[in-house]
Amino acid sequence: MRVRNAWRKQFSAEKPRAPFSFHGGLKLDTSKRALTRFNSTGIKELPLPAKLVVPLIDYHKNNIEPLVNIQQTVSRGQIIAPGIISPAYGTVSVIEPCEFIHPGGLSVNSVVIDTHANNSENPPVSIPSAKAAQAMINSFAEQPIETLEQAALVGLGGAGFPTLHKIKSANNGIHTLIINAAECEPEIACDEALMLAEPEAIALGIETLVQLTQCQQCIIAIEDSKPLAQQQLSEAINTFDVNAAIMTIPTRYPTGAETTLIEVVTGKRLAYRNANSPTTKSQTTPSEHGIVCINIGTAHALWQMVERNQALDSRVVSLGGSNMRNPCNVRVRFGTPVNFVLSATDNTPDNAHTRIRAGGPLSGFDLHSLNAPITANTNCILAEAAFIETPAQPCIRCGQCADVCPVKLLPQQLHWYAQSEDHDKCAQLNLAACIECGCCDLVCPASIKLTETFRYAKSTARFLSEQNQKADEAEQRFKNREERLKQREADRKAAIEKRKQAVKSQDKKTNTDRIKAALERARTKQKSSKD
Amino acid sequence: MLKPILDTQAVSLKTLNTQHIMLWVLAALLPGVFVYAWFISPLVFFNIALAAVLAVVFEALALYWRGQAIHGGVQDGSIVVAAVLLALAVPPLLPFWQLAVGVFIMVMLGKQVYGGLGNNPFNPAMVGYAALLVSFPQTMTLWSAPDLLNQLTLGHLLNAKLSLDLLNPNLLIDWDGITRATPLEHLRTLKMQGLSVDQNLAQQQFISSGWVWTNLAFLLGGLLLLYRRIIQWHIPASVILSFALCSLLFSAQNVPWYLSVFSGALMLGAFFIATDPVTAASSNRGRLVFGAGIGALCFIIREFGGYPEGFAFAVLLMNLCVPLIDHIDMHWGTSA
Numbered sequence: 001m002r003v004r005n006a007w008r009k010q011f012s013a014e015k016p017r018a019p020f021s022f023h024g025g026l027k028l029d030t031s032k033r034a035l036t037r038f039n040s041t042g043i044k045e046l047p048l049p050a051k052l053v054v055p056l057i058d059y060h061k062n063n064i065e066p067l068v069n070i071q072q073t074v075s076r077g078q079i080i081a082p083g084i085i086s087p088a089y090g091t092v093s094v095i096e097p098c099e100f101i102h103p104g105g106l107s108v109n110s111v112v113i114d115t116h117a118n119n120s121e122n123p124p125v126s127i128p129s130a131k132a133a134q135a136m137i138n139s140f141a142e143q144p145i146e147t148l149e150q151a152a153l154v155g156l157g158g159a160g161f162p163t164l165h166k167i168k169s170a171n172n173g174i175h176t177l178i179i180n181a182a183e184c185e186p187e188i189a190c191d192e193a194l195m196l197a198e199p200e201a202i203a204l205g206i207e208t209l210v211q212l213t214q215c216q217q218c219i220i221a222i223e224d225s226k227p228l229a230q231q232q233l234s235e236a237i238n239t240f241d242v243n244a245a246i247m248t249i250p251t252r253y254p255t256g257a258e259t260t261l262i263e264v265v266t267g268k269r270l271a272y273r274n275a276n277s278p279t280t281k282s283q284t285t286p287s288e289h290g291i292v293c294i295n296i297g298t299a300h301a302l303w304q305m306v307e308r309n310q311a312l313d314s315r316v317v318s319l320g321g322s323n324m325r326n327p328c329n330v331r332v333r334f335g336t337p338v339n340f341v342l343s344a345t346d347n348t349p350d351n352a353h354t355r356i357r358a359g360g361p362l363s364g365f366d367l368h369s370l371n372a373p374i375t376a377n378t379n380c381i382l383a384e385a386a387f388i389e390t391p392a393q394p395c396i397r398c399g400q401c402a403d404v405c406p407v408k409l410l411p412q413q414l415h416w417y418a419q420s421e422d423h424d425k426c427a428q429l430n431l432a433a434c435i436e437c438g439c440c441d442l443v444c445p446a447s448i449k450l451t452e453t454f455r456y457a458k459s460t461a462r463f464l465s466e467q468n469q470k471a472d473e474a475e476q477r478f479k480n481r482e483e484r485l486k487q488r489e490a491d492r493k494a495a496i497e498k499r500k501q502a503v504k505s506q507d508k509k510t511n512t513d514r515i516k517a518a519l520e521r522a523r524t525k526q527k528s529s530k531d
Numbered sequence: 532m533l534k535p536i537l538d539t540q541a542v543s544l545k546t547l548n549t550q551h552i553m554l555w556v557l558a559a560l561l562p563g564v565f566v567y568a569w570f571i572s573p574l575v576f577f578n579i580a581l582a583a584v585l586a587v588v589f590e591a592l593a594l595y596w597r598g599q600a601i602h603g604g605v606q607d608g609s610i611v612v613a614a615v616l617l618a619l620a621v622p623p624l625l626p627f628w629q630l631a632v633g634v635f636i637m638v639m640l641g642k643q644v645y646g647g648l649g650n651n652p653f654n655p656a657m658v659g660y661a662a663l664l665v666s667f668p669q670t671m672t673l674w675s676a677p678d679l680l681n682q683l684t685l686g687h688l689l690n691a692k693l694s695l696d697l698l699n700p701n702l703l704i705d706w707d708g709i710t711r712a713t714p715l716e717h718l719r720t721l722k723m724q725g726l727s728v729d730q731n732l733a734q735q736q737f738i739s740s741g742w743v744w745t746n747l748a749f750l751l752g753g754l755l756l757l758y759r760r761i762i763q764w765h766i767p768a769s770v771i772l773s774f775a776l777c778s779l780l781f782s783a784q785n786v787p788w789y790l791s792v793f794s795g796a797l798m799l800g801a802f803f804i805a806t807d808p809v810t811a812a813s814s815n816r817g818r819l820v821f822g823a824g825i826g827a828l829c830f831i832i833r834e835f836g837g838y839p840e841g842f843a844f845a846v847l848l849m850n851l852c853v854p855l856i857d858h859i860d861m862h863w864g865t866s867a
Contacts, residue, residue, distance in 0.1 A: 393549055393607060394649030397808040399763065399815075413813055413857075428861060445549045446649075 019249040020267035024404040026253045044330045052113045052335030053373040055100040077311040085152045087313035087334040090115040101358045105368025127200040140306045141211040151305040156297030160377040170287040177215040181222040181296040184256040185360030188380045190316040193329035195229035203236035205299030210243045218244040225251040254437040260406045321382035323354045332374045339370035353386040362438040393446035401440035411440040418457035553608035559752035566748035570741025572623035579618040585634045586614035593643035616656040633659040653850045654810045657843045715839040746793040753802025762806040769822030770801040777830035800842040810850045817860040824849045
């Protein structure tokens with residue numbers, strides 16, 4: 001503890017470093033945000049619906065097998081599939097394909113849980129004294145990190161990457177822990193609401209993360225548009241003496257994206273691996289650089305795990321958009337269908353023209369069905385007016401897209417090659433590095449849907465590379481088999497040859513022996529006849 | 532129901548569309564056009580109007596033939612900008628039907644044969660200009676001298692312009708009396724005769740001819756475009772710098788580099804013609820190379836070529852190199 005304290009002094013003595021900048025980006029108008037006006041209402045607790053739907057997919061959208069059966073009773077926090085827990089106490093009524101939140105409106109195998117009436121309420125997080133909290137955190141940090149698996153922690157920023165995997169994949173240790181409290185998209189305010197409502201729990205969650213990762217420095221990045229939230233959090237950090245520094249960063253979309261936030265905080269751009277080879281080029285992950293970026297909601301969920309051993313089974317969702325009657329932030333249990341969330345907050349769309357979207361106006365998409373359940377990735381539900389489509393005009397190569405691209409791509413060139421399905425050229429131009437922020441779409445004077453083309457091209461490229469890999473594997477298998485057969489044939493021939501040789505040599509041997517024996521016999525005969 | 536991925540309506544952000552960009556370019560051309568009309572010839576207004584109307588008609592016709600939406604294709608305004616640039620590039624006295632031929636070639640062979648806006652490899656206005664220059668060399672180099680025009684009324688000239696043959700003796704115009712070589716042509720003739728130019732005289736001639744002022748006005752318009760971020764600095768800066776550097780180092784003529792930079796069509800070309808994004812290189816690094824190539828080629832054609840002004844050919848030649856520049860640039864990495 002003494003060493004840590006010494007370091008802490010040194011750290012706090014240092015002036016808070018100014019944030020770095022990043023290429024491109026956009027200053028979006030956040031003044032019309034519905035939720036800035038309604039944040040004073042805090043976070044509403046949503047009642048538990050009678051039915052919860054838990055999609056059985058992992059981060060890579062691969063299906064996973066359930067570990068429970070139909071009619072089985074599950075408790076809250078029980079693992080029902082690898083990496084997935086039951087969000088409530090209830091009975092598994094059916095396991096069948098259900099719609100989930102997906103831009104294409106796909107269905108996926110899901111566990112449907114009928115919740116029991118006597119479910120325990122979600123008590124508010126209790127905040128112990130600083131000393132007690134430190135003791136709790138110390139004892140938690142002493143456990144092996146694998147115990148975190150029970151918490152089913154995933155990033156609550158929108159991508160839903162498993163947190164444990166993030167921490168574990170940093171082989172060379174973690175020197176910088178970045179806590180992402182920057183919500184750059186207008187309309188999303190769930191993190192801000194959480195910071196205003198429960199800053200102490202967040203501060204303690206951050207301290208737990210610092211202890212778990214053994215990082216050298218921890219920086220909390222908050223946008224300058226949330227001064228009140230920043231003040232609340234900074235007070236909580238002082239109260240509990242958390243080893244973290246707050247950095248105020250300019251509000252510029254998309255600072256909240258992982259790659260851009262790392263650039264803003266550390267000034268580092270994630271390098272490319274195999275930069276000279278277009279086929280194997282890929283971006284390095286933050287963990288390889290000893291940097292881990294964790295959302296503020298995830299830190300809050302971690303404190304729930306420390307304090308009452310409660311796994312991550314709910315999240316704060318922002319309800320916003322121009323057609324949302326009662327914009328608010330609600331805490332929603334995972335698996336709750338979107339239409340339940342809307343009806344419970346008196347937001348059921350009153351006309352057919354209202355579009356319900358999942359995610360922010362830039363990163364989100366329209367929902368095909370309101371039966372889709374809320375998951376850890378759903379940070380926002382928007383109700384927007386009917387969409388008026390502006391037809392795309394031809395590209396005049398003005399280059400504004402390249403000027404705003406935060407990852408320094410050439411969107412118009414990429415668009416050209418993506419349309420002609422030239423995947424090699426796309427890979428050469430680093431299509432995989434695109435973070436799909438949508439800045440290029442917003443500035444394009446010809447209203448070309450660039451991001452949509454890129455999403456499609458990326459998924460096609462992924463599909464093709466998987467196919468190629470499969471074909472390569474099959475080819476390798478075939479070659480191995482050929483090799484094996486050839487070897488076997490050669491072995492067989494060699495064995496025959498060997499035996500032949502053996503027989504021959506044996507024959508030779510026996511022949512000479514026989515001749516010798518015959519001669520011997522003849523000699524003895526002669527001798528005996530002479531005698 | 533449509534399912535947009537990106538809800539651009541839900542985000543408030545002021546952005547320009549293609550039409551706005553073209554309108555800004557036209558607005559930025561205005562100071563140059565007025566100074567041109569004042570010093571060189573007011574007939575330029577007639578040329579601009581004629582070229583613009585014909586360009587829109589031809590464009591609509593081409594879109595109709597191609598089975599495209601006529602309204603959507605014409606309303607972006609790109610063809611009007613190209614028409615104005617062509618009208619500014621040709622001599623004001625060019626007969627109307629020759630200008631019409633130029634506009635036709637510009638729309639059809641410069642733009643529509645490739646598939647319309649965004650697909651043409653060459654700058655359409657410069658395609659039209661080059662076609663006119665090689666087809667009608669006599670009238671394309673006939674520049675009226677503004678201070679000598681007083682002898683004739685504007686109506687008189689317009690009448691001449693509308694006639695089929697400018698040099699028809701029935702027009703009773705003494706062309707030798709009212710036309711004069713542009714400073715660049717003058718220099719060229721002197722050079723071919725093996726005479727050297729007195730520097731002071733050359734300077735006086737350059738300034739009095741009004742071309743310097745016209746160029747300054749186009750520079751002003753170009754700076755407006757830069758300020759409005761319609762164009763980036765890379766192309767104009769590299770065109771002007773490379774041209775200035777070439778004339779500073781290699782010019783055999785006695786004209787100081789700072790005057791030759793403001794002569795001919797250099798400012799109009801550097802800010803309005805070379806910056807056409809469709810036919811320029813796509814990355815900033817590529818644009819620097821593209822602009823430098825134009826500046827150098829323009830100098831080479833002026834100094835050693837067969838034409839007094841070489842901007843059009845310089846642009847067309849560098850348009851040819853754009854795919855190569857983009858390709859090399861991509862292999863050197865993609866930093867913009």
